[in-house]
Amino acid sequence: MGHVQCNLVVLRERYAYEFLLYCQRNQRACPVLEVTDTGNPEPRRLAPGADLRTDLPRYAVYRHGRRDRDATDVRNLWRDDFVAFLIGSGITFDQALEEAGVRTTKDRWVLRTGLPTERAGRFRGPLVVTMRWLEARDAITATQVTARFPFNHGAPLHIGDPSAIEADLARPYFGPPVEVVPSDVVPVFWACGVTPQEAALQAGIDIMITHSPGHGFVTDLRARDLALP
Amino acid sequence: MGHVQCNLVVLRERYAYEFLLYCQRNQRACPVLEVTDTGNPEPRRLAPGADLRTDLPRYAVYRHGRRDRDATDVRNLWRDDFVAFLIGSGITFDQALEEAGVRTTKDRWVLRTGLPTERAGRFRGPLVVTMRWLEARDAITATQVTARFPFNHGAPLHIGDPSAIEADLARPYFGPPVEVVPSDVVPVFWACGVTPQEAALQAGIDIMITHSPGHGFVTDLRARDLALP
Numbered sequence A, B: 001m002g003h004v005q006c007n008l009v010v011l012r013e014r015y016a017y018e019f020l021l022y023c024q025r026n027q028r029a030c031p032v033l034e035v036t037d038t039g040n041p042e043p044r045r046l047a048p049g050a051d052l053r054t055d056l057p058r059y060a061v062y063r064h065g066r067r068d069r070d071a072t073d074v075r076n077l078w079r080d081d082f083v084a085f086l087i088g089s090g091i092t093f094d095q096a097l098e099e100a101g102v103r104t105t106k107d108r109w110v111l112r113t114g115l116p117t118e119r120a121g122r123f124r125g126p127l128v129v130t131m132r133w134l135e136a137r138d139a140i141t142a143t144q145v146t147a148r149f150p151f152n153h154g155a156p157l158h159i160g161d162p163s164a165i166e167a168d169l170a171r172p173y174f175g176p177p178v179e180v181v182p183s184d185v186v187p188v189f190w191a192c193g194v195t196p197q198e199a200a201l202q203a204g205i206d207i208m209i210t211h212s213p214g215h216g217f218v219t220d221l222r223a224r225d226l227a228l229p
Helices: A013-025 A090-099 A136-147 A195-203 B013-025 B090-099 B136-147 B195-203
Strands: A003-012 A032-035 A059-063 A082-088 A108-116 A126-134 A186-191 A207-211 A217-222 B003-012 B032-035 B059-063 B082-088 B108-116 B126-134 B186-191 B207-211 B217-222
Touching (some): A003 A013, A003 A032, A003 A090, A013 B013, A013 B032, A032 B013, A090 A136, A126 A136, A126 A195, A136 A186, A195 A207, B003 B013, B003 B032, B003 B090, B003 B195, B013 B032, B013 B195, B090 B136, B126 B136, B126 B195, B136 B186
Antiparallel strands (some): A003 A207, A059 A207, A108 A126, A126 A186, B003 B082, B003 B207, B032 B082, B059 B207, B108 B126, B126 B186
16 A cells, blocks of 8 residues: 555567557556566566566466466566566555545456557557446545546546446456446546556467456555655 | 647667657656657647658758758658657647746757666667746746646756756757856756657667757647646
């Protein structure tokens, strides 16, 4: 809590330019916080001394777009041509939300939408969003709080009816299927840092390593350092 | 006035990943607003229908790090492996400053400093800044106004003594040499979008095309669309 938390995407240098370009073209969903030097697993800027091959609690490994077994250490898979991307996660602003009185520990999902992202080479796909169910008062507070994080998704991109953005409630990336949205909450949606992972997955590249959902990389950087005053 | 104005850097795709990474690592100076698809001179996102080979008022052409003759049309130099980068210019917020009562038409320089940027591969070099001389009251207003443009350099990075950041007053990038700073003004410094151009120049790559100083690309995008509310 209070530290910048990141989504991880590791892929081969031959895909790195197109992937970085995809992130640049879809900045709100894909705020790139660090790109390691090719072959070097140390995120020198966000967490000097850390090793991205061992310091995440759990990794997902994808081969040709299909999920292989998870791992808790990927040193044996590491290659000299790997580049690691650390991408801002919406969990980063949880402490700021809590401090403003908005509860963050429940009613949170990660969902695909029908909104397209802007393509870069082989990378394309739908926008992925984080949905939180909030009371009306908290939806207003959360909008103000997260707007102060322009480099970490910023303000919500939608409030209200999930079907307006074709949010896929039946098959969440994270969280159980949603059957009915209760009438006493407002669904609030933020662009999500899982978006580029989905694009890389759809591209079906030979090997990709990511954090396993819910097991991101916690950096040394304080969340407040990413916020506007 | 009121439109987003950009610095242009065109280089070969083989340098594009390292250059984009350099910009990512030095975001405050190098806000990348668009990267064209390889070989395509149309900035589809910022100015659909424009042609970056003809639509700037003047181009600077560099070969192996040395400035060749300027041109007003670079169609004859264009290559299928060229990638164009449009990078935010501090001129973008001039209208917002004027509307807040801050004069922008005089006392503005572009200067190298002694502050290092973060290296990416062959690209590295000093931070380049825009210096404006402002009355104390205007320096305060300008700080507030530009802080609303986090994706276009944002707030100043220094106010006051130029020697604290080793600003090179004797050999400006833009503007006449500065011999004495008058006592009735406050020098205010912003990270400048010429920074990546300086890095590309120092890298001495075989061919690079940029806008000629003071002759940037004016886009269709309104500056207010880049500002926070």
